[in-house]
Ligand code: VGL
C-alpha cells in the first residue's frame with residue numbers, strides 16, 4: 730500500500746482566526762499526534778492551503794460570503810504551528826499546495842487549482858499511490874468539495890476519510906451525510 734495523506738487547509742484563520750471552526754484546534758492537535766504515532770505509514774503528505782490575494786472575490790468586501798481570511802503571507806494563512814514538527818520531521822516528503830490564488834475564482838477544492846492538481850496527479854503516478862487519507866477544515870466546505878472532485882478523478886475507492894481529524898462549521902452534518910449516501914470509507 731502506498732498511502733497519501735491529504736490535509737485540507739490546516740491554517741490559523743480556520744483554527745483561531747477570522748473563520749475559526751469549532752473543534753478545529755482539538756482535531757489538528759490530534760492529527761499531529763496521529764502523524765507522529767504512525768510515522769512511516771504515509772508515502773507522501775500533501776497539505777492544501779487557502780492562499781488568497783487581498784482582493785479575493787470570496788471576501789465580504791468584494792461581495793463574497795466570507796470575512797477576510799488566509800490572505801497570502803499573513804499570519805492567518807500560516808499552517809497551524811503544532812503540525813509543523815510532525816509534518817516535516819516524519820518519514821516521507823510533505824508538500825504544501827495552494828488554491829484560491831486568483832482574485833476572481835473561488836477554489837474550495839485543491840483539484841480546482843490547475844497547478845496544484847497537476848502536482849497531485851504527478852505524485853499519484855510517480856509514487857504509485859493507491860489510497861488517499863483525507864482530513865482537515867472545514868469539513869462541510871473545503872474537505873467536502875475536495876473529496877467530491879477527488880472522487881471524480883480517482884474514484885471513491887481511492888478515498889478514506891479520517892473523520893476525527895476533520896472539523897466542520899455545521900458540526901459535521903453535511904460531511905457525514907455525504908459519506909453515508911456515497912458509501913465512502915471512514916476511519917474513526
Ligand atoms: C474554506 C471558506 C472559505 C475552507 C475556505 O477551507 O473550508 N471555507 N475558504
Ligand code: ZN
Pocket residue numbers: 779781787798799829
Ligand atoms: Zn477561502
